[in-house]
Amino acid sequence: xxxxxxxxxxxxxxxxxxxxxxxxxxxxxxxxxxxxxxxxxxxxxxxxxxxxxxxxxxxxxxxxxxxxxxxxxxxxxxxxxxxxxxxxxxxxxxxxxxxxxxxxxxxxxxxxxxxxxxxxxxxxxxxxxxxxxxxxxxxxxxxxxxxxxxxxxxxxxxxxxxxxxxxxxxxxxxxxxxxxxxxxxxxxxxxxxxxxxxxxxxxxxxxxxxxxxxxxxxxxxxxxxxxxxxxxxxxxxxxxxxxxxxxxxxxxxxxxxxxxxxxxxxxxxxxxxxxxxxxxxxxxxxxxxxxxxxxxxxxxxxxxxxx
Amino acid sequence: xxxxxxxxxxxxxxxxxxxxxxxxxxxxxxxxxxxxxxxxxxxxxxxxxxxxxxxxxxxxxxxxxxxxxxxxxxxxxxxxxxxxxxxxxxxxxxxxxxxxxxxxxxxxxxxxxxxxxxxxxxxxxxxxxxxxxxxxxxxxxxxxxxxxxxxxxxxxxxxxxxxxxxxxxxxxxxxxxxxxxxxxxxxxxxxxxxxxxxxxxxxxxxxxxxxxxxxxxxxxxxxxxxxxxxxxxxxxxxxxxxxxxxxxxxxxxxxxxxxxxxxxxxxxxxxxxxxxxxxxxxxxxxxxxxxxxxxxxxxxxxxxxxx
Numbered sequence: 175x176x177x178x179x180x181x182x183x184x185x186x187x188x189x190x191x192x193x194x195x196x197x198x199x200x201x202x203x204x205x206x207x208x209x210x211x212x213x214x215x216x217x218x219x220x221x222x223x224x225x226x227x228x229x230x231x232x233x234x235x236x237x238x239x240x241x242x243x244x245x246x247x248x249x250x251x252x253x254x255x256x257x258x259x260x261x262x263x264x265x266x267x268x269x270x271x272x273x274x275x276x277x278x279x280x281x282x283x284x285x286x287x288x289x290x291x292x293x294x295x296x297x298x299x300x301x302x303x304x305x306x307x308x309x310x311x312x313x314x315x316x317x318x319x320x321x322x323x324x325x326x327x328x329x330x331x332x333x334x335x336x337x338x339x340x341x342x343x344x345x346x347x348x349x350x351x352x353x354x355x356x357x358x359x360x361x362x363x364x365x366x367x368x369x370x371x372x373x374x375x376x377x378x379x380x381x382x383x384x385x386x387x388x389x390x391x392x393x394x395x396x397x398x399x400x401x402x403x404x405x406x407x408x409x410x411x412x413x414x415x416x417x418x419x420x421x422x423x424x425x426x427x428x429x430x431x432x433x434x435x436x437x438x439x440x441x442x443x444x445x446x447x448x449x450x451x452x453x454x455x456x457x458x459x460x461x462x463x464x465x466x467x468x469x470x471x472x473x474x475x476x477x478x479x480x481x
Numbered sequence: 482x483x484x485x486x487x488x489x490x491x492x493x494x495x496x497x498x499x500x501x502x503x504x505x506x507x508x509x510x511x512x513x514x515x516x517x518x519x520x521x522x523x524x525x526x527x528x529x530x531x532x533x534x535x536x537x538x539x540x541x542x543x544x545x546x547x548x549x550x551x552x553x554x555x556x557x558x559x560x561x562x563x564x565x566x567x568x569x570x571x572x573x574x575x576x577x578x579x580x581x582x583x584x585x586x587x588x589x590x591x592x593x594x595x596x597x598x599x600x601x602x603x604x605x606x607x608x609x610x611x612x613x614x615x616x617x618x619x620x621x622x623x624x625x626x627x628x629x630x631x632x633x634x635x636x637x638x639x640x641x642x643x644x645x646x647x648x649x650x651x652x653x654x655x656x657x658x659x660x661x662x663x664x665x666x667x668x669x670x671x672x673x674x675x676x677x678x679x680x681x682x683x684x685x686x687x688x689x690x691x692x693x694x695x696x697x698x699x700x701x702x703x704x705x706x707x708x709x710x711x712x713x714x715x716x717x718x719x720x721x722x723x724x725x726x727x728x729x730x731x732x733x734x735x736x737x738x739x740x741x742x743x744x745x746x747x748x749x750x751x752x753x754x755x756x757x758x759x760x761x762x763x764x765x766x767x768x769x770x771x772x773x774x775x776x777x778x779x780x781x782x783x784x785x786x787x788x
Contacts, residue, residue, distance in 0.1 A: 215583045245554045251576030255600045257583075265572040269558030276522045276564075293562045 175199075176474065177354040178364045179303075181206040181373020182221045183238045184399045185366035186228035187460040189300075191470030192364070193229055194463065198242050198297040202354045203229075205358060206368070207283070207302045208310035208339055208376030208404050211322050213261050214252065217278060220322075221272055221373065222287055222302060230294035235465045238407055241266050267310035284348050301350030303377045309340040310376055325372075330409035334416040337371060340380040352378075355386050362477035363387060365396035365457065369410040371417065378433075387433060393480035395436040397473055398426055402442040423448045437478050438473050452480055482504075483781065484661040485671045486610075488513040488680020489528045490545045490714050491706050493535035494767040496607075498777030500536055501770065505604040509661045510536075513675070514590070514609045515617035515646050515683030518629050520568050521559065523578035524585060527629075528580060528680065529594055530577055531608060537601035541729050545714055548573045581777045608657030610684045614624060614659065616647040617683055632679075637716035641723040644678060649686040658684075662693050669784035672703035674765065676717040677736050678724065685740075694740060700787035702743040704780055705733055709749035730755045742787050745769035745780050759787055 176196060180189045180203055189203045189327035207222045220239065226235035227241055234242045244264035252261050263271065267337040270290060277286040282305040291300045314332035324330060347355075354360060365374050374396075378384045387394060400421045405411040419425045423439045423446045437451050440458040454476040460466045483503060487496050487510055494512045514527045526695060527546065534540035534548055541549045551571035560566050570578065577597060584593040589612040598607045617628040621639035631637060654662075672681050681703075685691045695703060702775040707728045714717040717727035726732045730746045730753045744758050761783040767773045 198713065214579050216579075245552060245572065247552045248576050248579075249571035250557065251573035252579065255576055255580045255597060257576065265552065265554035265575075266558040268572075268575065269555050269562055269564065272521050272523075272555075273562045273564055290562060318676055 175354065175357050175359040176201050176362055176364060177351075177360060178203045178366055179374055179377050180204070180221070180225055180366040181368030182224045183207070184460075185221070185368030185369075185373060186225045186233070188364070188366040188397055188470060188473070189225055189368050189464050190206060190228050190463070191460070191466030191468075192474070193296075193298045194467045195471050195474065196298075198299065201298050202350055202352070203298060203300045204303050204348065204377065205300060206353045206373045206376050207304060208308050208342075209321050209325070209372070210307070211309065213322070214257060214263065215275075216263065217274050218261075218263075218271055218322075219274070219283070219287075219302070222300065223267070225300055226287070226291050226296060229291070229296045229298065229300070240264050243368070261322060284350060299350060301348050303351060304339060304345040304348050304380055306345035306446065308342045308345045308376055308380070308444055310372065310393060310460060311338050311340050313337070321372075328410065334371075334413045336374065339376045339379045342376060345380055346387060347380045347383055351380075351383070355390065360390070361481070362474070363390065363394045364393050364473060364477065365394065365434075367397040367399035367406070369399065369405070369408060369413070370396075371410070371413050373468075384433070393435040393477045394433060395438065395477040395480065396430065396434050397438040397469070398423055398425065398440065398458060400426065400443065401440040406459060422446045423453065425452050435460070436476055438469070438476060482661070482664050482666040483508050483669055483671060484658075484667060485510045485673055486530055486681060486684050487511070487528070487673040488675030489516070489531045490675075491767075492528070492675035492680060493532045493540070494773050495533050495671070495673040495704055495769070495777060495780070496532055498606045498767070498773030498775075499781070500603075502778050502781065503605075505606065508605050509657055510605060510607045511610050511655065511658045511661070511684065512607060513680045513683050514611060515615050515649075516628050516632070516679070517614070518616065518627060520629070521564060521570065523570065523575070524581050525568075525578060525629075526581070526590070526594075526609070527571075529607065530574070530676075532607055533594070533601055533603060534599050536598070536603045536605065536607070537600070548569050568629060584629045606657060610658060610707035611652040611655050611687055613648060613652035615649045615652045615683055615687075616676060618645050618647050619681065620644070621628075628679075637719065641720045644682065646683045646686045647701065649683060650668050651689065652687055654687045654690055658687075658690070662697065667697070667699050668788070669699050669781070670697065670701045670781060671784065672701065672737075672741075674704040674713070676706065676712070676715060676720070676731060677703075678717070678720050691740070700742040700784045701740055702745065702780060702784040702787065703733065704745040704748065704776070705730055705743050705750065705765060707733065707750065708747040714765060729753045730760065734758050744781055745776070745783060
C-alpha cells in the first residue's frame with residue numbers, strides 16, 4: 175500500500191498517475207487542508223477539490239483550479255449584490271461547497287470528502303490531512319496574511335517571510351492518515367510535487383506526523399516540483415527564493431531536513447549535487463495522462479528499490 | 482402613504498404597478514414570509530425574491546419565479562453530488578440566497594431585504610412581514626406538509642384541508658409593518674392579488690395585525706386574484722374550492738370576513754353579488770407594465786374614494 179501526500183495542481187497530477195497504476199485498495203491520497211477557508215459562507219477546500227476534480231477528469235487543466243467548462247453566473251450576481259469578488263466560485267464548483275457545508279453539520283471532513291469523491295466516480299480513497307481546522311498564515315513584508323489572501327487576493331506578490339499553521343498543534347491527523355501510517359502493508363510514502371512550503375509542510379506540522387514518518391522504515395520519496403530552478407506552476411520557486419533556499423534538488427533536500435530517502439528530479443537538474451540522498455532522474459513534467467502514469471510508475475519502482 | 486401587503490407573482494405585479502405610480506416615500510410593500518424555508522443550506526424567501534426581482538425588472542415573467550435568463554449549472558452539479566433536486570435554485574438566484582445567509586448572521590431579515598433590494602436598484606421599501614421565522618404548514622389528505630413540500634415538491638396536488646402558520650403566534654411584525662400601521666399619513670391598505678390563503682393569511686396571522694387592520698379607519702382594499710372563478714396563476718382557485726369557498730368576489734369577501742372596505746374585481750365577475758362591500762370593476766389581468774400601472778392607479782383612486 176502506498177501513501178501519497180498531496181497539495182494542489184502538481185500533487186493532483188501525480189496522484190492521478192498513481193491512481194492509474196495502483197488499484198483502489200493499494201493507494202491512499204492524503205491532502206493538505208491548510209489552504210482551506212470560508213468564503214461567501216462556504217467551506218472551501220482548494221487542494222481537496224483540485225485532487226478530486228483531477229482524479230475525476232473534470233478539472234480545468236489550463237487554469238489549474240476549478241472545473242472544466244465552468245460558468246460564472248453566480249459570481250456576476252454576487253458582484254451586483256456587493257459581495258466579495260476576489261475569490262472566484264464557479265456555478266458547478268459551488269455545488270461541491272454547498273454539499274460540503276450541509277454535510278459538515280453532521281459529518282467529518284473525511285466523510286464529506288469520501289462522499290463527494292465517490293459521487294464524482296473516484297474509486298481511490300482521498301482524505302484530508304485532518305478533520306480539524308488548520309489554517310496557513312503567511313508572514314510577509316505586508317504583515318501576516320490568511321493564506322488565500324496572500325495566495326489569491328495578493329497573488330503571492332508580498333515577500334514571503336515565514337508560514338505558520340494555525341490549529342496544527344491541536345489538529346488530529348485524519349483517520350485515513352493514521353491508518354495508513356499504521357498499516358503493516360505500507361510500502362512507501364510519496365510526497366507529491368506540490369509546493370513543499372505551502373502544501374506538504376502543513377501535513378508534516380500535524381502532531382506526531384513528522385516523527386512517525388521518520389520512525390517508519392518504509393522509503394519516503396519526494397517528487398521535485400522544480401525543473402531547472404523553476405516551479406512548473408505557482409509561486410513555489412519565488413517562495414523558496416524568499417526563504418533563501420534554492421529551488422533545486424539540494425534545496426528541496428535541505429528543506430525536508432533528512433526526512434527523505436529518495437528524490438525524483440528532472441533531467442534538467444541532473445547536475446545538481448545532493449549529498450546522502452538517492453536520486454531518480456527522469457522527465458518530471460506531466461503534460462498528459464501518459465506522463466502522469468509513467469512518472470507515477472517510475473516513482474513507485476524507485477521507492478520500492480529503496481526498501 | 483400606502484401600505485401594500487403582497488405574496489408572490491400576482492402581488493409582485495401589482496406592487497410593481499404601485500411603485501410606478503407612487504414615489505418611494507409614499508409606498509411600503511410588506512411581503513409574506515410563510516413560504517420561506519431552508520434548502521440546500523440556503524435561506525429561501527420565495528415571495529420576497531419574487532417581489533424584488535419583479536420590481537427590479539429582472540424576474541422571469543414566463544415562469545413566474547426566479548430570474549430572467551437564469552442558468553442551472555449549480556443544480557446540474559448538485560444532482561451529480563446526490564443533492565436534493567426538487568426545488569430549483571438558479572445560478573444567479575443563488576447569489577441572493579448566499580448574500581442573505583451571510584448577512585443574516587448579523588442582520589435582521591428586514592435589513593438583508595433592504596440591502597438586496599437596494600443593490601438591485603429598487604427605490605421603494607420592501608420589507609418582510611416579520612423578522613422572526615413563520616412557516617406555513619398545509620394539512621392535506623396526505624397529512625401535514627411543509628409549505629414548499631406541498632407547493633413545489635407535490636405541485637399543490639394533495640387535497641388542501643387547512644393551513645397553519647408555525648411561529649406566527651410569537652413572531653413580531655416587522656418594524657416596517659408596525660411603522661406603516663402607526664403612520665398618521667397612512668391613506669389606505671392594499672391587499673395585492675396574491676393567494677389569499679397562502680400569501681395574505683400569514684400576514685394577518687401575526688399577533689395583533691388583524692386587530693390593528695380592523696381598528697384602522699383608513700380603507701382596506703383587496704384586488705381579487707380571481708377572474709371568472711379561476712386564479713390567474715397558481716392553485717388559489719383549487720385551494721378555495723377544497724376549502725369550500727367559491728373563487729369569486731363573494732367567496733373572497735367571506736374569506737376576509739369583514740376586513741375589507743372595498744374589492745377590485747374583474748369585469749368577468751361583474752355579475753357576482755357581494756353584500757356590504759364597495760366594488761371597483763375593471764380589467765384585472767396584468768399582462769404588461771401598462772396594465773400594472775393602470776390597475777395600481779385605479780386601485781389607489783378607488784381606495785381614496787372610500788375614505
